Amino acid sequence: MRAHRRSAAAGALLVAIVATAMSGCSPRPAPPAAPSGAAAGCPEGTPVASTSELAAALAAAEPGQTILLAAGRYDAPVEITRSGTADAPITLCGGDDAVLVGASTDSGYTLHLDQASHWVLSGFSVEGGQKGVMLDGSSSNVLTGIRVSDTGDEALHLRAGSSDNRLEGVVVRGTGLRKAEFGEGVYIGTAESNWCEISECAPDASDRNVVTGSDIAGTTAEAIDVKEGTSDGELSGNTLDGAASTAVDSLIDVKGSDWLITGNTGGGPRDGAQVHVIVDGWGARNRFELNRFAVAADGYGVLLEGAARAAGNTVLCDNEATVDGVANPAFVSNVSCGG
Numbered sequence: 001m002r003a004h005r006r007s008a009a010a011g012a013l014l015v016a017i018v019a020t021a022m023s024g025c026s027p028r029p030a031p032p033a034a035p036s037g038a039a040a041g042c043p044e045g046t047p048v049a050s051t052s053e054l055a056a057a058l059a060a061a062e063p064g065q066t067i068l069l070a071a072g073r074y075d076a077p078v079e080i081t082r083s084g085t086a087d088a089p090i091t092l093c094g095g096d097d098a099v100l101v102g103a104s105t106d107s108g109y110t111l112h113l114d115q116a117s118h119w120v121l122s123g124f125s126v127e128g129g130q131k132g133v134m135l136d137g138s139s140s141n142v143l144t145g146i147r148v149s150d151t152g153d154e155a156l157h158l159r160a161g162s163s164d165n166r167l168e169g170v171v172v173r174g175t176g177l178r179k180a181e182f183g184e185g186v187y188i189g190t191a192e193s194n195w196c197e198i199s200e201c202a203p204d205a206s207d208r209n210v211v212t213g214s215d216i217a218g219t220t221a222e223a224i225d226v227k228e229g230t231s232d233g234e235l236s237g238n239t240l241d242g243a244a245s246t247a248v249d250s251l252i253d254v255k256g257s258d259w260l261i262t263g264n265t266g267g268g269p270r271d272g273a274q275v276h277v278i279v280d281g282w283g284a285r286n287r288f289e290l291n292r293f294a295v296a297a298d299g300y301g302v303l304l305e306g307a308a309r310a311a312g313n314t315v316l317c318d319n320e321a322t323v324d325g326v327a328n329p330a331f332v333s334n335v336s337c338g339g
Contacts, residue, residue: 242268267294
């Protein structure tokens with residue numbers, strides 16, 4: 001179901017994290033005494049200007065600390081393994097001219113959060129790597145205003161129980177340089193075929209994640225892919241361009257349950273969004289509202305595939321689908337709209 005199914009505690013935690021992000025590392029005017037080399041909008045903190053300085057700062061990071069990236073290029077892998085707290089997250093902040101650089105698009109993660117929670121990652125760029133940003137068992141993080149580009153597979157992947165994370169104002173450009181079918185913009189969870197490798201053969205419960213206000217283009221696979229085993233997340237207000245999505249037929253693919261998909265716009269593949277039941281009990285009770293999708297003449301704004309049509313998914317009549325620029329209610333969904 002929609003976002004109101006989240007627990008009060010989870011909601012309060014997310015509000016606290018976002019408030020900290022906005023007050024601590026917002027892309028708004030810089031404090032008057034920002035250290036030399038710090039990006040506008042970053043708070044005061046510990047400046048770093050080389051790969052070795054960054055690695056040392058991350059290895060010693062403590063709750064409440066801010067690490068400032070000077071303009072320049074920082075070699076991957078960049079590993080984050082320490083955690084902040086709900087009241088004192090750790091911040092890594094820089095301008096878009098501070099770039100974490102993967103050595104190859106054939107292997108490796110450029111930025112890896114491994115069992116690391118309560119971070120605010122803001123403003124900088126991530127380039128290359130087989131995967132750009134990977135979160136493993138990492139929860140309650142905020143990724144805001146970062147740019148991820150030119151990856152071998154997906155740009156950002158949240159898996160292994162990574163929950164309660166917020167991706168806001170993220171920009172994705174260019175994925176799938178290694179394999180087009182693996183070139184998602186944002187990938188949440190794990191496919192059932194990999195559960196035994198990632199989550200001890202149980203569903204990968206990467207739950208209550210939010211992707212909002214982001215700009216995703218140049219992806220060879222879906223702009224956003226939500227896997228079976230995930231629940232209670234939100235995709236809202238994102239701008240999605242699927243013109244390069246040659247390996248898939250939708251902008252958004254939902255196989256999880258109880259997700260809210262609202263206020264997204266875009267076009268390119270045949271359908272705007274699809275819902276699939278890959279594992280019994282999943283692909284259910286998702287809600288689509290206020291989305292605006294440009295679709296092909298044989299496509300739909302929201303396609304409920306097979307068993308998904310009887311799984312309690314809801315497509316509201318305020319969604320809009322256009323074909324050749326003309327809105328037509330007949331293309332909103334393959335099921336009757338409601339609500």
